[in-house]
Amino acid sequence: xxxxxxxxxxxxxxxxxxxxxxxxxxxxxxxxxxxxxxxxxxxxxxxxxxxxxxxxxxxxxxxxxxxxxxxxxxxxxxxxxxxxxxxxxxxxxxxxxxxxxxxxxxxxxxxxxxxxxxxxxxxxxxxxxxxxxxxxxxxxxxxxxxxxxxxxxxxxxxxxxxxxxxxxxxxxxxxxxxxxxxxxxxxxxxxxxxxxxxxxxxxxxxxxxxxxxxxxxxxxxxxxxxxxxxxxxxxxxxxxxxxxxxxxxxxxxxxxxxxxxxxxxxxxxxxxxxxxxxxxxxxxxxxxxxxxxxxxxxxxxxxxxxxxxxxxxxxxxxxxxxxxxxxxxxxxxxxxxxxxxxxxxxxxxxxxxxxxxxxxxxxxxxxxxxxxxxxxxxxxxxxxxxxxxxxxxxxxxxxxxxxxxxxxxx
Amino acid sequence: xxxxxxxxxxxxxxxxxxxxxxxxxxxxxxxxxxxxxxxxxxxxxxxxxxxxxxxxxxxxxxxxxxxxxxxxxxxxxxxxxxxxxxxxxxxxxxxxxxxxxxxxxxxxxxxxxxxxxxxxxxxxxxxxxxxxxxxxxxxxxxxxxxxxxxxxxxxxxxxxxxxxxxxxxxxxxxxxxxxxxxxxxxxxxxxxxxxxxxxxxxxxxxxxxxxxxxxxxxxxxxxxxxxxxxxxxxxxxxxxxxxxxxxxxxxxxxxxxxxxxxxx
Numbered sequence: 099x100x101x102x103x104x105x106x107x108x109x110x111x112x113x114x115x116x117x118x119x120x121x122x123x124x125x126x127x128x129x130x131x132x133x134x135x136x137x138x139x140x141x142x143x144x145x146x147x148x149x150x151x152x153x154x155x156x157x158x159x160x161x162x163x164x165x166x167x168x169x170x171x172x173x174x175x176x177x178x179x180x181x182x183x184x185x186x187x188x189x190x191x192x193x194x195x196x197x198x199x200x201x202x203x204x205x206x207x208x209x210x211x212x213x214x215x216x217x218x219x220x221x222x223x224x225x226x227x228x229x230x231x232x233x234x235x236x237x238x239x240x241x242x243x244x245x246x247x248x249x250x251x252x253x254x255x256x257x258x259x260x261x262x263x264x265x266x267x268x269x270x271x272x273x274x275x276x277x278x279x280x281x282x283x284x285x286x287x288x289x290x291x292x293x294x295x296x297x298x299x300x301x302x303x304x305x306x307x308x309x310x311x312x313x314x315x316x317x318x319x320x321x322x323x324x325x326x327x328x329x330x331x332x333x334x335x336x337x338x339x340x341x342x343x344x345x346x347x348x349x350x351x352x353x354x355x356x357x358x359x360x361x362x363x364x365x366x367x368x369x370x371x372x373x374x375x376x377x378x379x380x381x382x383x384x385x386x387x388x389x390x391x392x393x394x395x396x397x398x399x400x401x402x403x404x405x406x407x408x409x410x411x412x413x414x415x416x417x418x419x420x421x422x423x424x425x426x427x428x429x430x431x432x433x434x435x436x437x438x439x440x441x442x443x444x445x446x447x448x449x450x451x452x453x454x455x456x457x458x459x460x461x462x463x464x465x466x467x468x469x470x471x472x473x474x475x476x477x478x479x480x481x482x483x484x485x486x487x488x489x490x491x492x493x494x495x496x497x498x499x500x501x502x503x504x505x506x507x508x
Numbered sequence: 509x510x511x512x513x514x515x516x517x518x519x520x521x522x523x524x525x526x527x528x529x530x531x532x533x534x535x536x537x538x539x540x541x542x543x544x545x546x547x548x549x550x551x552x553x554x555x556x557x558x559x560x561x562x563x564x565x566x567x568x569x570x571x572x573x574x575x576x577x578x579x580x581x582x583x584x585x586x587x588x589x590x591x592x593x594x595x596x597x598x599x600x601x602x603x604x605x606x607x608x609x610x611x612x613x614x615x616x617x618x619x620x621x622x623x624x625x626x627x628x629x630x631x632x633x634x635x636x637x638x639x640x641x642x643x644x645x646x647x648x649x650x651x652x653x654x655x656x657x658x659x660x661x662x663x664x665x666x667x668x669x670x671x672x673x674x675x676x677x678x679x680x681x682x683x684x685x686x687x688x689x690x691x692x693x694x695x696x697x698x699x700x701x702x703x704x705x706x707x708x709x710x711x712x713x714x715x716x717x718x719x720x721x722x723x724x725x726x727x728x729x730x731x732x733x734x735x736x737x738x739x740x741x742x743x744x745x746x747x748x749x750x751x752x753x754x755x756x757x758x759x760x761x762x763x764x765x766x767x768x769x770x771x772x
Contacts, residue, residue: 391557393723414557416723436558468690468698471706474561474719476569477683 122146130155130163130171137161145169145192153177158184165192165221173197178205185214195224204256206231213238222246228256229277232264239268247276249300257282258299261289269294279305280322287311295320302327303344306334314339324348325370329355337363341370350375351392357382364508367392373415376402385409386508394420394460398496403427411505412436412455416473419455419496422464426496430455434502442503453501456492458485518606521593525610528589529582535614538574542566542622550630557722560635563623564718567643568711569679571619572650576671579611579654584664591772604655604767608760612651619643635721642714645752649710649759650675656759659766682709703738707747710755717748 119133120126121143127133131152133143139160147168154177157163169192173179176198180189194207206228210216213235220242223229229245232238240259249255258274260282261267267289273296274280280296282305283289291314296303303319306312306328316338319326325344328334334357341351351370352362357379365387367373373392374384378401387410389395395415396407400423407430412418418435432448440449459478462469472478485492529535545566549559583590586607593603623643627636654671661667686705690698706712720739738744 414555436555462687466690466694468694468702469687471702471716472683472687472712473723474564474715475683475712476565476679477687479565480680 116140116142118142118144120144120146121150123148134159134161140186154181155179156181156183157187158182160184160186162188162190163192164188164190167191169193170195173207175199178203178207178209180208181211182209182213182216183211185216187213187216189216189218189221191220193222193224194226194229197226197228199227199254204228204231204260206256206260210235210238217241218243226256226277227254228260229258229274231257231260231262232267233262234264235261235267236265237267238264239270240272241268241270243272245272245274245277249276249278252278252301255300257305258296261286265289268292274299276300279303280319281305283307283309283312285309289313290315292316294318297321299323303341304328306331310334313337318342319344319351321345322349325350325352327353327355328357328360329353330357332358332360334360335363336361336365339365340368341365341373342368344370346371353377354379354382361385362387366390367395372397372420375399376405378402380404382406383408386506387411388413388508389418390414393417397421398426398428399423400425405429406431408432409506409508410434411508413505417457417460420460420464421456421493421496424491424493426493428496430496430498431500432502432506433498434505435498438501438503440501447503448500449503453498454486454489454492454496455498456496457482458491461491518602518609521603521606522609522613525586525607526614528586529610529614534578535618538578538615539618539622542619543625546623546626550626556631557635560631560639560722563627563639564715564722567623567639567646568715571643571646572679572711573675575615575647575650576654576657576675577668578615579651580658580667580671581664582611583607583655583658584667594772600768601764604659604764608651608655608763611655612648615647615651616644619647635718638718638721642718645749645756646710646714649752649755652756652760652763656763656766659763659770678709678711683712686712707751710752713748713751717745 119137119141121130121133129152130145130150134157137143137159142162142164145165147166149170149172151172151174157180171179171192171194173196175196179194179197197207198205207223207226208218208230210232211234215237217239218230223243223245225248230240245258247255255278257279258277258281259269259272263285265287267286269281269291270293272294275298277299279302280299281291284307286309289312293316295318297320300323302324303322303326308330310332313335318340320342322344325341344351349371351367351373354374354376355378358381360382362384363386367387367389369391371393373389373395375397377399380403382405384405384407389410389412391414394417395412397420400421405428409432411434413436418437435453435455438449438453440451442449459482546563549562550556553559590603594600624640627640653674657670657674658667661670706716716739
């Protein structure tokens with residue numbers, strides 16, 4: 099019996115080497131700053147419900163900081179709330195609100211600098227300039243956070259989840275709303291963004307620059323000022339995302355600028371002004387996507403080459419493909435186009451006459467946007483038919499030689 | 509007393525015109541044609557938006573043509589009846605207005621039955637109602653224009669010729685001219701001018717009214733969101749209705765004025 103007690107005592111002592119410090123107004127420790135000061139590596143700090151106004155808190159030890167249902171850290175619109183620099187850190191279940199604004203520094207509710215193995219999860223961030231700002235870090239996980247901003251202008255609003263010069267990050271199940279860019283990646287590699295919802299941001303849902311070897315999966319981008327922008331990157335895989343209702347003169351489902359060797363698979367583009375806008379992009383596979391009720395499903399600028407568009411479904415778009423040049427160095431095959439009027443005599447499932455997805459009228463509008471006023475006019479339709487019979491303006495080799503008769507099953 | 513008599517008499521005359529039109533069965537065939545075409549479009553296409561697109565084409569092209577031709581032929585066919593009525597003690601304004609009421613009512617009901625029922629069944633949404641509005645307005649506009657053309661023309665051949673020319677002009681030539689204009693003057697800020705020019709063609713303004721509901725995603729992309737802002741707003745709807753009303757009232761008024769002085 100005694101030996102059992104000894105074992106119990108020893109194990110308690112062992113656990114106690116990772117202490118839990120409770121912070122609360124009626125606890126021995128009343129402030130987070132104090133708790134961090136007295137804590138040792140691997141300790142846990144539990145913050146009881148309440149509103150804490152501690153200005154800017156800096157954390158460099160390997161701690162877990164956990165909030166209760168109603169733990170609020172308030173930045174009083176002046177301070178950067180939590181500044182983290184270290185490794186093996188967990189931040190969970192805290193509400194951060196009213197972090198400060200600075201034109202000089204990127205003030206953030208949670209800022210991670212030079213970190214590794216940090217987890218930020220289940221937090222709520224309200225009314226922030228930058229919400230979560232990560233730089234020069236690796237193996238950072240940001241999940242299940244809810245970020246809600248109150249956007250003013252592009253200058254006065256920061257990004258939701260901002261990563262700079264990082265690697266191996268995992269961003270999942272977050273909801274970002276009302277920031278400048280929902281998720282921002284610059285010089286970030288080998289990272290994954292999945293199951294996030296980014297909406298009503300005043301610029302981009304995701305803004306992605308100089309970031310190679312990344313994946314983004316199953317995210318929803320809805321009603322952002324200018325959709326999603328992916329620029330100057332290589333080997334990016336975009337799969338299963340929804341790009342919806344990005345409306346405006348320069349709004350795109352995805353804007354691809356100087357992207358190469360990337361995949362766009364199984365995405366849905368619904369009711370965007372332009373589904374995919376491509377510029378200077380090469381060697382990409384765009385396959386098995388659904389383009390539905392967009393203004394333009396795809397705009398391929400003449401600066402793109404060696405891209406393959408196949409097994410996509412194009413349905414109810416005002417224009418299927420738009421381009422600005424007379425040559426096209428991309429290939430289209432086995433897509434389903436609802437505007438296809440051909441036939442299939444040998445019953446192999448592909449149409450016997452090629453489909454030219456670029457209409458003459460879309461070429462006209464590219465040069466002369468005023469002409470959009472004549473959209474769906476009888477005159478314009480006659481011109482389009484004439485052009486289909488004898489192509490002169492539209493690029494002759496931008497053609498799907500094997501258009502499908504029935505939609506791809508996706 | 510006179511006013512009451514006036515309206516009563518007009519109704520009576522319009523009713524005769526209506527009976528006459530119904531007896532000729534052409535209007536019934538027209539109703540059936542519209543009904544079968546719209547139904548089959550909704551049945552054939554899996555998504556109703558594509559059917560709506562084909563319907564839009566019918567409304568913009570076929571509807572004005574039928575309204576023009578039918579009205580012109582009807583006018584000349586009932587010329588003797590009109591002469592007879594003119595010999596009775598009643599004003600010519602009443603005669604021509606009752607003729608107009610009879611013809612436009614029959615064409616309008618043909619449209620509302622033939623296209624309205626399928627739209628209510630398959631696409632009772634904003635775009636559907638925009639289509640119905642445009643169709644009804646265009647029917648009235650082109651009936652009114654046809655009256656003007658036939659009252660002015662001396663004989664049947666000239667009247668039908670004039671009606672066809674009007675149709676060509678509004679449905680085809682006008683848009684071609686605008687296209688030409690935009691090409692030659694690309695460097696100038698043309699938005700407002702084109703907006704004004706487009707308002708001068710009832711087919712164009714009807715088309716834009718529907719397209720704004722149908723292709724909203726594409727129209728949001730115009731470098732100037734002017735059109736969307738203008739036509740999409742409440743004032744835009746009032747403006748469209750106002751222009752359509754002018755297109756109904758002015759040719760009719762000109763027709764009445766001509767008819768009153770005409771040597772029958």
